[in-house]
Amino acid sequence: MSVAAASAREAALARRSWPKVTDAAPGDAELVSLLDAASRVADHASLAPWRVIAIRGDARARVGRAIADAAGAEGDAAEKLAAKPLRAPLLLALVAVVREHPKVPAWEQEAVAAGVGHQLSLLLDDAGWGVMWRTGPYTRHPLVAAAHGLADDERLLGWLYVGGRPEGARPERRTGSPAAGRFSSLG
Numbered sequence: 001m002s003v004a005a006a007s008a009r010e011a012a013l014a015r016r017s018w019p020k021v022t023d024a025a026p027g028d029a030e031l032v033s034l035l036d037a038a039s040r041v042a043d044h045a046s047l048a049p050w051r052v053i054a055i056r057g058d059a060r061a062r063v064g065r066a067i068a069d070a071a072g073a074e075g076d077a078a079e080k081l082a083a084k085p086l087r088a089p090l091l092l093a094l095v096a097v098v099r100e101h102p103k104v105p106a107w108e109q110e111a112v113a114a115g116v117g118h119q120l121s122l123l124l125d126d127a128g129w130g131v132m133w134r135t136g137p138y139t140r141h142p143l144v145a146a147a148h149g150l151a152d153d154e155r156l157l158g159w160l161y162v163g164g165r166p167e168g169a170r171p172e173r174r175t176g177s178p179a180a181g182r183f184s185s186l187g
């Protein structure tokens with residue numbers, strides 16, 4: 001086993017989601033650098049069928065308003081939904097860019113985009129940031145797509161909520177070995 005493979009395993013085993021984060025956030029240059037690494041996932045026909053949109057500051061409130069409108073919420077319920085993107089200083093919208101292709105169906109392109117999302121989440125965690133991938137029943141609503149400026153062939157896969165790790169708060173880690181019950185061999 002190479003040194004690199006061992007460190008990838010350790011990073012994967014150590015990763016966990018951080019539901020609560022501080023106001024610290026990575027800058028665009030760090031994000032692009034991590035994305036360069038994340039984008040090395042397997043990619044049928046090298047379509048790079050994805051993009052990522054950084055959402056900071058007031059842009060988070062615009063997305064929150066679109067979420068509340070998409071849900072058709074009013075009053076307190078609308079305020080609660082609209083505040084969801086404010087839980088982290090940075091949201092990374094993960095977008096699958098799905099094009100017609102003779103050999104690569106839509107599901108394969110979404111699988112590549114999701115792979116980039118998981119790799120990016122792992123790399124951010126490994127770099128010391130707090131990350132949590134979130135979605136909601138409104139994730140694919142046209143109003144939410146419009147708030148992100150998505151084209152017709154673009155599909156939102158949710159958001160990586162990213163921020164600093166609060167002092168002394170260490171989220172629970174999943175225990176046990178789910179793999180043991182999900183692995184088999186064709187006889």
Ligand SMILES: Cc1cc2nc3c(=O)[nH]c(=O)nc-3n(C[C@H](O)[C@H](O)[C@H](O)COP(=O)(O)O)c2cc1C
Pocket residue numbers: 015016017018132133134135136157158172173174
């Ligand atoms: C596509 C996707 C969407 C998710 N959406 C949510 C969500 O909306 N709310 C939530 O609490 N967890 C959501 N999760 C799960 C969390 O990101 C996280 O994996 C889970 O809380 C378990 O924590 P762990 O990653 O530390 O094991 C989602 C995960 C994925 C991959």
